[in-house]
Amino acid sequence: xxxxxxxxxxxxxxxxxxxxxxxxxxxxxxxxxxxxxxxxxxxxxxxxxxxxxxxxxxxxxxxxxxxxxxxxxxxxxxxxxxxxxxxxxxxxxxxxxxxxxxxxxxxxxxxxxxxxxxxxxxxxxxxxxxxxxxxxxxxxxxxxxxxxxxxxxxxxxxxxxxxxxxxxxxxxxxxxxxxxxxxxxxxxxxxxxxxxxxxxxxxxxxxxxxxxxxxxxxxxxxxxxxxxxxxxxxxxxxxxxxxxxxxxxxxxxxxxxxxxxxxxxxxxxxxxx
Amino acid sequence: xxxxxxxxxxxxxxxxxxxxxxxxxxxxxxxxxxxxxxxxxxxxxxxxxxxxxxxxxxxxxxxxxxxxxxxxxxxxxxxxxxxxxxxxxxxxxxxxxxxxxxxxxxxxxxxxxxxxxxxxxxxxxxxxxxxxxxxxxxxxxxxxxxxxxxxxxxxxxxxxxxxxxxxxxxxxxxxxxxxxxxxxxxxxxxxxxxxxxxxxxxxxxxxxxxxxxxxxxxxxxxxxxxxxxxxxxxxxxxxxxxxxxxxxxxxxxxxxxxxxxxxxxxxxxxxxxxxxxxxxxxxxxxxxxxxxxxxxxxxxxxxxxxxxxx
Amino acid sequence: xxxxxxxxxxxxxxxxxxxxxxxxxxxxxxxxxxxxxxxxxxxxxxxxxxxxxxxxxxxxxxxxxxxxxxxxxxxxxxxxxxxxxxxxxxxxxxxxxxxxxxxxxxxxxxxxxxxxxxxxxxxxxxxxxxxxxxxxxxxxxxxxxxxxxxxxxxxxxxxxxxxxxxxxxxxxxxxxxxxxxxxxxxxxxxxxxxxxxxxxxxxxxxxxxxxxxxxxxxxxxxxxxxxxxxxxxxxxxxxxxxxxxxxxxxxxxxxxxxxxxxxxxxxxxxxxxxxxxxxxxxxxxxxxxxxxxxxxx
Numbered sequence: 001x002x003x004x005x006x007x008x009x010x011x012x013x014x015x016x017x018x019x020x021x022x023x024x025x026x027x028x029x030x031x032x033x034x035x036x037x038x039x040x041x042x043x044x045x046x047x048x049x050x051x052x053x054x055x056x057x058x059x060x061x062x063x064x065x066x067x068x069x070x071x072x073x074x075x076x077x078x079x080x081x082x083x084x085x086x087x088x089x090x091x092x093x094x095x096x097x098x099x100x101x102x103x104x105x106x107x108x109x110x111x112x113x114x115x116x117x118x119x120x121x122x123x124x125x126x127x128x129x130x131x132x133x134x135x136x137x138x139x140x141x142x143x144x145x146x147x148x149x150x151x152x153x154x155x156x157x158x159x160x161x162x163x164x165x166x167x168x169x170x171x172x173x174x175x176x177x178x179x180x181x182x183x184x185x186x187x188x189x190x191x192x193x194x195x196x197x198x199x200x201x202x203x204x205x206x207x208x209x210x211x212x213x214x215x216x217x218x219x220x221x222x223x224x225x226x227x228x229x230x231x232x233x234x235x236x237x238x239x240x241x242x243x244x245x246x247x248x249x250x251x252x253x254x255x256x257x258x259x260x261x262x263x264x265x266x267x268x269x270x271x272x273x
Numbered sequence: 274x275x276x277x278x279x280x281x282x283x284x285x286x287x288x289x290x291x292x293x294x295x296x297x298x299x300x301x302x303x304x305x306x307x308x309x310x311x312x313x314x315x316x317x318x319x320x321x322x323x324x325x326x327x328x329x330x331x332x333x334x335x336x337x338x339x340x341x342x343x344x345x346x347x348x349x350x351x352x353x354x355x356x357x358x359x360x361x362x363x364x365x366x367x368x369x370x371x372x373x374x375x376x377x378x379x380x381x382x383x384x385x386x387x388x389x390x391x392x393x394x395x396x397x398x399x400x401x402x403x404x405x406x407x408x409x410x411x412x413x414x415x416x417x418x419x420x421x422x423x424x425x426x427x428x429x430x431x432x433x434x435x436x437x438x439x440x441x442x443x444x445x446x447x448x449x450x451x452x453x454x455x456x457x458x459x460x461x462x463x464x465x466x467x468x469x470x471x472x473x474x475x476x477x478x479x480x481x482x483x484x485x486x487x488x489x490x491x492x493x494x495x496x497x498x499x500x501x502x503x504x505x506x507x508x509x510x511x512x513x514x515x516x517x518x519x520x521x522x523x524x525x526x527x528x529x530x531x532x533x534x535x536x537x538x539x540x541x542x543x544x545x546x547x548x549x550x551x552x553x554x555x556x557x558x559x560x561x562x563x564x565x566x567x568x569x570x571x572x573x574x575x576x577x578x579x580x581x582x583x
Numbered sequence: 584x585x586x587x588x589x590x591x592x593x594x595x596x597x598x599x600x601x602x603x604x605x606x607x608x609x610x611x612x613x614x615x616x617x618x619x620x621x622x623x624x625x626x627x628x629x630x631x632x633x634x635x636x637x638x639x640x641x642x643x644x645x646x647x648x649x650x651x652x653x654x655x656x657x658x659x660x661x662x663x664x665x666x667x668x669x670x671x672x673x674x675x676x677x678x679x680x681x682x683x684x685x686x687x688x689x690x691x692x693x694x695x696x697x698x699x700x701x702x703x704x705x706x707x708x709x710x711x712x713x714x715x716x717x718x719x720x721x722x723x724x725x726x727x728x729x730x731x732x733x734x735x736x737x738x739x740x741x742x743x744x745x746x747x748x749x750x751x752x753x754x755x756x757x758x759x760x761x762x763x764x765x766x767x768x769x770x771x772x773x774x775x776x777x778x779x780x781x782x783x784x785x786x787x788x789x790x791x792x793x794x795x796x797x798x799x800x801x802x803x804x805x806x807x808x809x810x811x812x813x814x815x816x817x818x819x820x821x822x823x824x825x826x827x828x829x830x831x832x833x834x835x836x837x838x839x840x841x842x843x844x845x846x847x848x849x850x851x852x853x854x855x856x857x858x859x860x861x862x863x864x865x866x867x868x869x870x871x872x873x874x875x876x877x878x879x880x
Contacts, residue, residue, distance in 0.1 A: 102575075116489060
């Protein structure tokens with residue numbers, strides 16, 4: 001049985017009646033990394049948020065979202081809350097804005113842990129520190145005391161990944177986590193995700209419009225255009241030999257840039273990946 | 274943090290000096306010779322050149338400007354603002370009690386304004402776009418377009434005349450506070466609650482609320498955190514509001530015959546009693562600057578982001 | 584212009600614009616529109632109620648209330664607009680200079696503004712009126728003195744945002760002089776924001792001037808002015824409430840329309856008003872500065 005089965009999701013704007021996503025279905029297996037690609041406005045973010053029922057109240061959804069057989073859409077708010085963070089984790093695009101600016105990062109992390117587990121404070125700190133060191137945040141105690149604006153975007157992304165490592169969810173949903181980062185940090189964070197896959201067996205839904213990142217990290221790719229899933233397949237097939245014309249168009253435009261870039265760099269000092 | 278506070282306090286000093294100097298030379302604005310004004314105010318029938326000249330010497334107005342300024346400043350610090358041109362009594366004996374009366378009115382009004390603004394602001398933000406939000410905003414819009422005296426007249430007519438419930442003038446019992454406070458509160462809460470509302474709305478739409486929700490936090494907790502962040506704006510707003518309300522109770526005091534600062538000032542303006550006007554300007558300007566500084570410091574203390582920019 | 588397109592879509596906004604424009608027009612053409620001379624005393628008509636000749640009745644000196652209301656637009660609204668314009672103009676000149684040239688000029692001008700802004704608005708108005716005496720010109724002068732520093736500060740912030748833009752740098756590279764850049768590139772972009780700021784101050788200034796007239800510090804009798812009309816009606820407030828009703832209602836209508844207009848302009852300028860980060864702090868700054876202006880009568 002698949003870990004996550006999304007069946008006939010329909011998302012529409014409750015105020016205007018505008019249908020944003022008419023009918024989407026896909027599955028995710030354990031340990032699999034599925035990338036969702038598409039241009040801005042294709043509905044990638046909406047789909048992701050719908051999985052955790054995090055869209056704004058005006059955005060309505062229907063359809064079945066089955067996690068290990070349990071239909072998330074039928075859960076009450078209280079039950080859904082228990083799933084969020086514990087069984088499904090989200091990693092946001094903009095690290096700087098994802099944290100409460102008036103609280104130190106550590107306070108937030110400890111609170112989240114206390115919602116889902118009843119560990120003692122020292123146990124929480126112990127597991128957080130292990131996770132943070134493994135994502136490359138060596139000054140663990142310093143990071144915990146810092147306010148969000150005192151840390152860089154990349155560091156905050158790693159904090160979110162570390163939290164996911166501690167929670168060990170079934171599904172990690174990463175909504176364009178590398179889009180807001182500069183190229184070097186992007187590379188580092190993507191490496192963290194690869195490392196994350198090795199550490200815990202979570203399935204990952206990775207939204208991105210950057211095909212290079214997708215190439216590095218995803219097993220399967222889902223291509224979306226204007227709210228519709230246009231194609232799905234293995235990464236290598238989609239990126240090299242896609243069936244749908246839109247996919248070929250998407251790949252070729254990025255490919256042209258990539259080739260030009262490689263040409264400029266002449267293959268030296270280029271990060272392998 | 275402490276460094277910032279000290280820096281602000283130190284920066285205050287030159288500002289206060291400049292303000293006091295400007296207030297001092299305010300007298301010079303008047304087209305009339307100050308000595309002449311004194312004589313007018315005292316009701317002297319014939320004012321000759323010699324009388325003016327001798328009055329000038331008498332009042333010490335023939336000394337150099339800076340000397341006069343220094344003297345004046347020194348005596349101000351001892352709360353000696355000179356004597357009223359009209360009554361001859363020391364200014365502070367008139368200003369002091371008036372200030373106290375106005376303070377009583379302002380403090381009580383401010384408390385109500387703060388509470389009502391926060392409650393209305395939060396309610397409207399949480400129910401944004403719904404009936405309650407729209408109607409509260411609509412009514413307050415209307416009420417804040419009303420001149421204070423019109424509103425006051427309406428209330429006096431309604432409560433005092435028709436229902437005969439409350440006193441309409443003077444500063445007597447606790448009941449006499451009700452109408453003036455209501456008029457002031459309606460005028461200001463109507464504006465300030467909108468600030469709180471927009472601050473809350475912008476916070477509610479922020480990503481950290483989404484992430485918190487995604488990590489399993491309850492709506493109640495999230496709303497509390499949003500509230501905390503929104504209220505930071507509130508503190509600086511209310512910090513500034515207090516001296517503003519203090520200075521602009523003029524009309525309300527006039528209508529309700531409240532023996533406060535406003536009444537005194539209007540009387541002094543009509544009677545060209547300069548020392549009182551001068552003292553009024555100085556006291557309020559200093560209060561304003563002090564409140565400004567305190568509110569800025571509190572803002573920085575509460576909002577860690579601002580410290581980064583210092 | 585996108586601003587006007589968005590604005591015109593909002594019907595209530597257009598309605599409020601119509602009200603304000605009509606008021607200004609009526610005020611300008613007062614001699615042509617008013618049925619009777621505003622200061623014409625007819626003691627035998629004291630406190631007469633509405634009749635066919637005198638649509639709103641007569642006041643305590645038998646003067647036509649409607650005519651006084653119409654002529655009252657001039658000091659209460661038109662002259663206030665003029666003072667607002669003057670304050671905005673001076674403030675804009677200084678704000679442009681400070682925001683565009685930055686450096687020492689900016690620092691000096693801003694210190695100056697800080698000093699001026701240390702005096703709460705009402706206090707400054709009363710001080711100037713106190714020194715110079717009561718009267719319309721003095722009050723308007725006080726308004727200008729009170730507001731220009733505020734305008735300067737806010738406009739400076741706006742100009743600073745635009746002066747940094749790439750197209751400005753490009754223009755500089757092309758060798759276009761400073762004045763030219765300001766006129767052709769920055770002014771058009773800053774103008775809508777200046778309009779919003781100015782309109783938001785308009786309403787409170789109308790309230791203030793009538794408040795001061797109400798206290799007897801404003802325009803001299805027998806000129807017509809809304810605040811003063813209300814002051815005159817005070818003594819008969821309970822026997823003849825309608826005398827206070829007319830000017831009060833006039834003020835409410837005009838001030839509501841002006842405030843509504845200002846809100847609509849602001850919304851047209853920035854329809855989303857979904858704020859985050861830097862823009863939120865800028866807006867909060869504007870709100871805080873906007874509150875310093877709000878000293879309702």
